[in-house]
Ligand SMILES: Nc1nc2c(ncn2[C@@H]2O[C@H](COP(=O)(O)OP(=O)(O)OP(=O)(O)O)[C@@H](O)[C@H]2O)c(=O)[nH]1
C-alpha cells in the first residue's frame with residue numbers, strides 16, 4: 411500500500427471539492443457544480459474555454475431542451491450567460507414564476523462519458539445535477555491542485571456499492587425494546603455511515619423480522635405530518651420489541667437518496683402543486699435514487715441470510731432477493747393517514763408501486 415490516494419479516496423475528495431464550490435478535472439475536462447459555483451470561480455472557468463451545461467434528461471424535459479444523449483443533455487452556454495442564468499437552469503424553484511429559459515440549444519455526438527461522470531458525481535455529493543463542463547483544449551492545461559479523475563473508472567466506481575466496515579457497537583436500551591444494540595457501519599468511500607439496531611439476539615439461521623428504514627429527518631426526528639416515516643420507524647421498533655427480536659437498518663439515504671437540502675427543494679415544489687415524483691424529476695433526479703444493495707450488504711455482515719421484511723415497497727423486496735437475501739415474507743407496515751400525507755401516500759401507491 412502506498413500513500414497515493416485510491417480511486418475511492420479520490421472520488422470522496424472530488425465530492426467534497428464540488429460541495430465547496432471547487433471544480434474537478436474529469437478526463438482532461440473541467441467540471442464544476444452550478445449549485446456551489448461562485449462568481450469569481452465562474453469567471454476563472456469562462457477564461458479557460460466555452461463550457462456546456464450538463465443536466466439530466468429529467469431536468470431537460472422540464473426545460474424543454476432536447477436530450478440527444480441517453481439520460482443526459484449538454485446545453486450550450488451563451489457567451490453572455492451569468493451565474494443567475496446557470497442557477498435558473500439548475501434549480502427549478504422559480505420555473506413557474508420565470509418559465510422560459512430558452513430556446514436552449516443542446517449538443518449532440520461526441521464523447522459524453524465526462525459529462526455523465528460529472529452528473530453522477532454531483533448526485534453522489536447530493537448536489538443539484540447540473541454541471542458546467544469546459545472541454546479539453548490547449549487553453550485548458552493541467553490545473554495544479556484540482557482533483558483529477560478518469561471518466562470510465564469514476565463511472566464504474568459510482569455504479570459499485572461501497573465496502574462497509576463495522577466501526578463500533580454498544581448496548582442501547584430503547585423504549586420499544588430494552589435489549590437492543592446499535593451497530594455503526596462506515597463505507598470506504600467517505601460516504602454517510604449507516605446504522606443497524608439489533609433487537610434481542612435473533613438466531614442467524616432463521617428468517618429475522620427486519621426493516622430497511624431510510625433516514626427522514628423531518629419525519630423521524632421532527633414528527634412531520636407530510637410522510638409516514640416517523641410512525642413507520644416506531645411501529646417497526648415496537649413490533650420487534652414485542653417479538654423480542656428483529657433488526658432495523660437505519661440507512662442514511664435522506665430524501666430517497668437526494669439529501670435533505672434537495673428534499674426541501676422538492677417540498678417547495680410540492681407546495682407549488684407537484685407530487686413527490688414530479689418534484690424529484692423537476693430537480694433532475696429519478697424519483698428514487700437509493701441504493702438498496704447497502705441493506706443487503708449490512709444484513710449479510712450481521713450474519714443474516716433470510717428476512718421477514720416490514721415494508722410496503724416491492725422494490726425493497728426485489729432488491730434484497732436480487733442481492734442474496736431471501737425474503738420469506740413481506741410484512742405490511744401501514745400507518746395512519748392525515749390530511750398532509752394522504753396525497754403523498756396515494757402517489758406512492760399509484761406511481762411507485764407501493765402496496766398501501
Ligand atoms: N425526495 C423525497 N423524499 C421523500 C419525500 N417524502 C419522504 N421522503 C423520503 O423517503 C424515504 C422513505 O423511506 P422508507 O419509508 O424507508 O421507504 P419507502 O420506499 O416508503 O418504503 P416502505 O416504507 O418500506 O414501504 C425517506 O428517505 C424520506 O426522507 C419526498 O416528498 N421527496
Ligand SMILES: [Zn+2]
Pocket residue numbers: 626628629630637638639640
Ligand atoms: Zn419521511
